Structures are given as C-alpha cells and as structure tokens.
Amino acid sequence: MTAKAHTLSPVPDPDALIADMGARARAAAKRLAVVPTAEKAAALRAAAGQLRLRADAILDANRRDMAAAKAAGLSAAMLDRLRLDDTRLGGIADAVEAVAALPDPVGMEIDRAVRPNGMALSRVRVPLGVVGIIYESRPNVTADAAALGLMSGNAVILRGGSEAVNSNRAIHAALAAGLAESGLPVDAVQLVPVQDRAAVGALLRAQGLVDIIIPRGGKSLVARVQDEARVPVLAHLDGINHLYLDGAADPAKAVALAVNAKMRRTGVCGATETILIDRAFPAPLAIVDALVAAGCEVRGDKEVAALSPHVGPASANDWDCEYLDAIVSVAMVDGLAGALAHIDAHSSKHTDAVVTEDAGIAERFLSEVDSAIVMHNASTQFADGGEFGLGAEIGIATGRLHARGPVALEGLTTYKWLVRGTGQVRP
Known part of the structure; x- marks a missing residue:
C-alpha cells in the first residue's frame, strides 16, 4: 500500500x-x-x-x-x-x-x-x-x-x-x-x-x-x-487486459471501443492496457490519433511508432504493465494467430476482447483465449459485477479454482x- x-x-x-x-x-x-x-x-x-x-x-x-x-x-x-x-x-x-x-x-x-x-x-x-x-x-x-x-x-x-x-x-x-x-x-x-x-x-x-x-x-x-x-x-x-482489432473490424466501432476501453476510467481493473492491431486492419493511425486526442500517452512497437510522432517507443516491460493511468501500449500483429500468441504470453487472465465483424474469428477468440472474461465487440470496461447483473462484486478472480470472473453472491x-x-x- x-x-x-x-x-x-x-x-x-x-x-x-x-x-x-x-x-x-x-x-x-x-x-x-x-x-x-x-x-x-x-x-x-x-x-x-x-x-x-x-x-x-x-x-x-x-x-x-x-x-x-x-x-x-x-x-x-x-x-x-x-x-x-x-x-x-x-x-x-x-x-x-x-x-x-x-x-x-x-x-x-x-x-x-x-x-x-x-x-x-x-x-x-x-x-x-x-x-x-x-x-x-x-x-x-x-x-x-x-x-x-x-x-x-x-x-x-x-x-x-x-x-x-x-x-x-x-x-x-x-x-x-x-x-x-x-x-x-x-x-x-x-x-x-x-x-x-x-x-x-x-x-x-x-x-x-x-x-x-x-x-x-x-x-x-x-x-x-x-x-x-x-x-x-x-x-x-492484475488487469493486464488486451483489445485486439482484427482485420475485419469496423474502423468506427474500433475507434470508439479503443478509446472507451482505455480512457473511460483508467484506474479500474477492467481498463485496457494493450491494444493489438492486425496488420490487415485498415485504419491503425485513426486508433492512435483518437487515443492521443483523448489525452492518452501511446507507447508502440516500431511499426506503431512509425505511424505518428506522438507515439513513444514501448519497452519490453510495457507489455506486462498494468498502468492504471492514461497510458496504453500498442503493437501490430499478424492476424488472430499473432494476437493469441501475444495474449498468451502477456495476459493476466483477467479480461481480453476482440473487435471484428467476422463471426468465425470472434468465436475462435472467445474459445481460445483463456481468461476469466473474454469479449467480442464490447469495451473491457464492462468487466464489472454490476454490469454483469450481479449487483456488486468482491473482485474479479483470475484463477481457476472455486470462482472465476466477477465474484458475487454465488461465488x-x-x-x-x-x-x-x-x-x-x-x-
């Protein structure tokens, strides 16, 4: 403390x-x-x-x-x-x-x-x-x-x-x-x-x-x-949460979700800390510009840093950091396989989300990501017992035993x- x-x-x-x-x-x-x-x-x-x-x-x-x-x-x-x-x-x-x-x-x-x-x-x-x-x-x-x-x-x-x-x-x-x-x-x-x-x-x-x-x-x-x-x-x-923007994501929807997932309240455990962008996604600069305009510090890999002078370089530690602040790390990945590999290596198993209009990609993401909460086309800020209809929560359990996700009455x-x-x- x-x-x-x-x-x-x-x-x-x-x-x-x-x-x-x-x-x-x-x-x-x-x-x-x-x-x-x-x-x-x-x-x-x-x-x-x-x-x-x-x-x-x-x-x-x-x-x-x-x-x-x-x-x-x-x-x-x-x-x-x-x-x-x-x-x-x-x-x-x-x-x-x-x-x-x-x-x-x-x-x-x-x-x-x-x-x-x-x-x-x-x-x-x-x-x-x-x-x-x-x-x-x-x-x-x-x-x-x-x-x-x-x-x-x-x-x-x-x-x-x-x-x-x-x-x-x-x-x-x-x-x-x-x-x-x-x-x-x-x-x-x-x-x-x-x-x-x-x-x-x-x-x-x-x-x-x-x-x-x-x-x-x-x-x-x-x-x-x-x-x-x-x-x-x-x-x-920790809530080291990811938002993956698939190549089949709707750009306007992706921008809105990225800004909300990161910036609605930066200090909650459901805030997105890393955004993964498929190299096939058509508007990566729009994502960066929207985050910067919202007051977010963007730290990116080499490809993301090349998009805008407002992007700082991400260090190896950034991919494992729960910022709880107006800071986000952004990386480019090769499709769903690249996103899954990154999430598997760095997720805290709290909440991870995919943005895509491809139902097949969505179902694979929901099935293959091993986190307590996995989302499709929704902000990670919804990772909350009240939003899940549970009234309130003691916390979000990230382990496997007894209870997982928002722990409320049944948990x-x-x-x-x-x-x-x-x-x-x-x-």
Whole structure:
C-alpha cells in the first residue's frame, strides 16, 4: 500500500484482536446461515438508507482522506479510486439495494439424482462462513463486500487501506446502524479498527476462524497475501487486459471501443492496457490519433511508432504493465494467430476482447483465449459485477479454482450434499 498519509499506531496484540473479531464473526455467520431471505434483504435496505442518511458525514470523512492522500503524493488513478461525491455515494447505496433484490443463493439446489438403491442425493448452496477481505483505496468495497457477504449468509471481516481509513469507518458505521436497526448481528460486518500491518498478518493466520481471504489491490498486496496466508485465498490479480482489432473490424466501432476501453476510467481493473492491431486492419493511425486526442500517452512497437510522432517507443516491460493511468501500449500483429500468441504470453487472465465483424474469428477468440472474461465487440470496461447483473462484486478472480470472473453472491457460497434414504445399508 502506497499511502502514508495517516499515522499508524502499533497494535499491542494483533493476534488477540483478530481472534476476538473472528470468534464474533463466526457466531454471527452461524446465525446468518439460517436467516430468511426477506430479513437479509430488509437489513440491506436499512443499510442503504443509513448510507444516504449519513451522506454528509461520509463525504466529510472522504475529503479528509483525499487531502491526506494528495499530500502523500498518491497517483491520479489512486485518487480517482479513493474519491467520493454525491453521485458515487448514491451509487454505493443503490448497489447495496440492488444486492437486496437479487436471488438468494443460500439453499439453492444445484442438482439432484436418485441412486439405483433408492437414495436421493442433492447438492445445495451454503455460505462459506467467515470471509476476510483485504483491499486498497476504494471505499465502495466496504459497502459492496458487506452487502454481498450478508446476502450470501457470510460474516465478513474487512481490512481497508490506510489511504481510505476515514471513509471506510464512516461507511462501516452506516452499515452497522442498518444491521442494528434490522435486528441482525452487527458482528456480521466488522472493520479491523487499526491500520497496523501486523493485524493483516494475524488475519492471514486465522485458521479455524476465517474460511477464505480475498485480496483486492495491487501486486504487492496480493503477493503478500498469497505468501503468508494460512487459509484459502481467492486471488484477484492484475488487469493486464488486451483489445485486439482484427482485420475485419469496423474502423468506427474500433475507434470508439479503443478509446472507451482505455480512457473511460483508467484506474479500474477492467481498463485496457494493450491494444493489438492486425496488420490487415485498415485504419491503425485513426486508433492512435483518437487515443492521443483523448489525452492518452501511446507507447508502440516500431511499426506503431512509425505511424505518428506522438507515439513513444514501448519497452519490453510495457507489455506486462498494468498502468492504471492514461497510458496504453500498442503493437501490430499478424492476424488472430499473432494476437493469441501475444495474449498468451502477456495476459493476466483477467479480461481480453476482440473487435471484428467476422463471426468465425470472434468465436475462435472467445474459445481460445483463456481468461476469466473474454469479449467480442464490447469495451473491457464492462468487466464489472454490476454490469454483469450481479449487483456488486468482491473482485474479479483470475484463477481457476472455486470462482472465476466477477465474484458475487454465488461465488461466496460453497455446497453440501444432502442424502435422503429409507434405511439403505451398504453391502
């Protein structure tokens, strides 16, 4: 985490702090696992109401964080992630209400079968239990994680970054008030009250109290979690996302998608970081000119650099960089095969997209690119749980186990087998 804007006070006994929080979270999770859908939904609507009611206090807390972050020299992208205003805070409350309206996954039957001996088997979704979430910068994660955790029957222990400490505390206070108003356990949503890094270590070691850890942040955070965790980790890695402009792409569509995928919000994990242009694409200069006009720094290979004096040379490191800024790397490739080879070598398996009017090329790209999200003729900025109709997301998982892509309600459940017999004994 980059911000040193707040003085971090040491924790006398971080293990004892996390053990107490974990024990209370486990008790809350046991109760939440059997709370009816209507009660969970009512609690989330009450929490959304409290977010709106306390808007002035939350925005004042965010202004303090923003001032400290600017003084600490945080990047423009990090400041954009941190910033709240009336519109963004309203969107956070709306997202909490949207989760309340989603189908409850708990108890949902996945499949069923009857064995030859008459035993009836079914698999049903159940909560994970206690979910630890460690994240940076974005105060909206505090509300999103709480809402998704509650609706999926889980208790959550949240540890936000020091740069958003005041915002996170104000948002958490509103959520806790909504839970208390609804009669659900306030311990279902806990925020680690200190910023000491030792508390993170204690959370990562909390076997038996925490069932899964979800990190949401930069490389250093995810690497630390993966190295130190003694509980399972659901990883959200870099968004080194590609937009491939095929030779059969519509030029106007390609320009619009390239600018939006890169520049709509440069600091989100769904932003495109590399654009690959088929040598058969008819208008590569139009792509470069549109990006430059939008305020983007373009770094290109030799062919792209030869197109315009506004293109700087790309280094070997650029193809593996998540800029989270108004910078893009651009390379020319030989058709789909060249694009697939580049993506295979450099993608972080987050989100990759193709722009083409050739249905065959599109289907091959969708089939052969091994990423959590693969798109055709759509901006990578749609890589978002809300845009996928999931209400909100904890993050986008780039691994293969348990959940992949936007992790929302279903991703926060596991399942158990139910076996109903009539006295069968095994021969």
